[in-house]
Amino acid sequence: MTSEFDLIARYFKRPAANAVLGVGDDAALLAATPGTELVVSTDMLVAGRHFLAEADPYHLGHKVLAVNLSDLAAMGAVPRWATLSLALPEVDEAWLAAFSRGFFELAGRFGVSLVGGDTTRGPLNLCVTVLGEAPAGRALRRSGARPGDGVWVSGDLGGAALAVCHLNGELVLDAADAEHCQIRLHRPEPRVVLGDMLCCVAHAAIDISDGLLADLGHVLAASDVGAELEFDRLPAHPALAPKRADPLVRRCLLAGGDDYELCFTAPPEREQAILTVAETAGVTVTRIGRITDQAGLRLLDGTGRDMDIRERGFDHFA
Ligand code: ADP
Ligand code: MG
Numbered sequence: 001m002t003s004e005f006d007l008i009a010r011y012f013k014r015p016a017a018n019a020v021l022g023v024g025d026d027a028a029l030l031a032a033t034p035g036t037e038l039v040v041s042t043d044m045l046v047a048g049r050h051f052l053a054e055a056d057p058y059h060l061g062h063k064v065l066a067v068n069l070s071d072l073a074a075m076g077a078v079p080r081w082a083t084l085s086l087a088l089p090e091v092d093e094a095w096l097a098a099f100s101r102g103f104f105e106l107a108g109r110f111g112v113s114l115v116g117g118d119t120t121r122g123p124l125n126l127c128v129t130v131l132g133e134a135p136a137g138r139a140l141r142r143s144g145a146r147p148g149d150g151v152w153v154s155g156d157l158g159g160a161a162l163a164v165c166h167l168n169g170e171l172v173l174d175a176a177d178a179e180h181c182q183i184r185l186h187r188p189e190p191r192v193v194l195g196d197m198l199c200c201v202a203h204a205a206i207d208i209s210d211g212l213l214a215d216l217g218h219v220l221a222a223s224d225v226g227a228e229l230e231f232d233r234l235p236a237h238p239a240l241a242p243k244r245a246d247p248l249v250r251r252c253l254l255a256g257g258d259d260y261e262l263c264f265t266a267p268p269e270r271e272q273a274i275l276t277v278a279e280t281a282g283v284t285v286t287r288i289g290r291i292t293d294q295a296g297l298r299l300l301d302g303t304g305r306d307m308d309i310r311e312r313g314f315d316h317f318a
Contacts, residue, residue, distance in 0.1 A: 002091055004119050011100040016113035018080055028115035030081055036133035039077035043067045047124035057095045059186040060126060061102025066190045067209065068130040069110065070260040073195025074207040076140035077132035081115045082107065085129075087122035110192050134199060140264070144204035145223035147293040149265035152202075152274065154191050154283050157212055158249070159184035159237035161256025171248060177239035184237065188260040194281040198264055201273050205264035211255035213297065213309065216263050220297060228298045229289035231307060254299075254309070265291055 008023065016022030020029035032038055045064050047053040065082065072079045084103070088096075107114060112130070163181035166173045173181060191207075198205060204223060206215045212234070220227055236244055236253050243249045266274055271287070278285040289300075299307045 002093070007091065007096065008117075008119055011096045012084065012114060012117065012119075014104065014114060016081075016115050018111065018113050019115045022113060022115045023117070028081070028083075030115065030131070033133055035136055037136050037139060039072055039075050039132045039134050039139055040129065041068055041071040041075075042127065042129040043071065044125065044127040046126075053124055056186065057099040058102040061099040061104075062106050062187050063102075064126045064128050065103050065106050065112070065130075066188045066260065068128045069106070069112070069190035069192050070188070070207040070209070070262075072130055072132040073191045074140065074205045074262055075132075075134060076138065076195055076199030076202070076205065077134040078196050079110055079112045079130050079132040079192060081131040082112050083129045084114055084117035085127040086117065086119050087125040088119070089122070089124055138199050140195075140199060140202055140205040142204055142206055142219045142222035144202075145219050145225050145265040145291050146203055146267070147225055147291050149203055149267055149291040150271065150287045151216065151227055151229065151263065151265050151289040151291060152285050152287050153208070153212065153235060153261055153263050154194055154278070154285050155189075155259070155261045156235040156237045156284075157208070157259050157261060158240045158252035158256045160188065160258035160260075161211075161252035162237060162239055162249075164256075164258075165248060165252065173239060181237065181239055185258055188258065190260055191262045191281070191283055194278060194283045194285075195262060197277040197281055198262070198266075198274075201270050201277055202264040202266045205262055208257075208259050208261045208263055210257045212263065213254050214257075217297060219263070219265065220291075220295075223291070224295075226292045226294045226296045226298070227289055228292055228300060230300050232302045233286060233288045235284070235286045235288075 013023045159181045163185040165171050206219050208215045240249045299309050301307050
């Protein structure tokens with residue numbers, strides 16, 4: 001019978017190049033870079049709530065780290081360390097091997113060391129804490145948006161939500177679109193490099209985990225400002241683009257969760273700096289509107305008229 005210690009040693013103990021002491025003692029020892037602040041975030045994925053128990057463990061290993069890295073990116077931080085707490089109903093070595101591969105592939109791409117965690121028997125539950133660094137006083141807060149700022153998003157929106165609609169049978173995608181959207185849902189790409197580079201350029205940022213309107217709404221509330229968005233400028237996932245007037249598609253674009261793109265604001269004179277940063281990071285960015293001093297979120301159609309976001313059932317996201 002494999003002990004808990006054997007499992008940890010086999011699947012989760014890796015050399016932690018950037019830690020004073022990693023997995024194996026009572027606690028890890030980390031040396032923060034002088035002049036930085038530690039940025040810490042935790043996200044938990046629960047079977048039956050956030051994913052199906054039979055979900056692909058390789059994807060889960062990726063996703064549980066990706067959603068945490070996305071939070072650090074939204075703070076403008078560089079991720080450095082992570083801890084992983086697992087409750088597992090049984091010891092399934094094939095599951096652990098695939099999960100650990102998904103986790104370490106992503107961690108390795110961004111130089112993140114797994115430095116500790118906890119492993120226990122129980123209903124399947126995955127919890128990651130990430131620690132990163134941002135230049136002291138410069139982390140991107142939700143409260144930093146100012147009237148006149150442009151509102152930007154990275155990448156494109158709605159792909160993950162479209163995959164959920166496809167899996168639920170609400171619509172049928174062709175095979176290529178279905179595969180592409182499911183990659184967005186199961187293997188989201190955290191915008192780590194972009195987030196780090198936005199640290200000294202943007203005023204405020206958030207990652208889009210609950211949908212554009214909901215998450216931008218948090219920035220507006222924290223900053224005590226409003227925004228005007230231009231619907232026609234929203235970057236739709238290619239599978240959505242031809243049908244963007246369709247209500248279901250519009251819902252995916254405005255209220256679809258799980259995209260893990262960044263939404264950020266920055267003053268207009270930094271437009272060129274943002275485009276340069278995005279090009280260096282290898283991510284597209286689109287300016288979708290602007291911050292105003294009028295409370296509330298307005299969505300404008302191609303002729304500049306207000307679109308009724310409440311009528312479409314988005315009022316609880318505004
Ligand atoms: P303790 O009893 O002191 O909590 P544990 O037996 O839980 O110690 O853990 C032993 C070591 O393995 C610790 O360094 C802990 O951080 C690490 N660890 C436990 N589970 C994991 C995991 N899933 N991933 C990474 N490290 C882990
Ligand atoms: Mg323990």
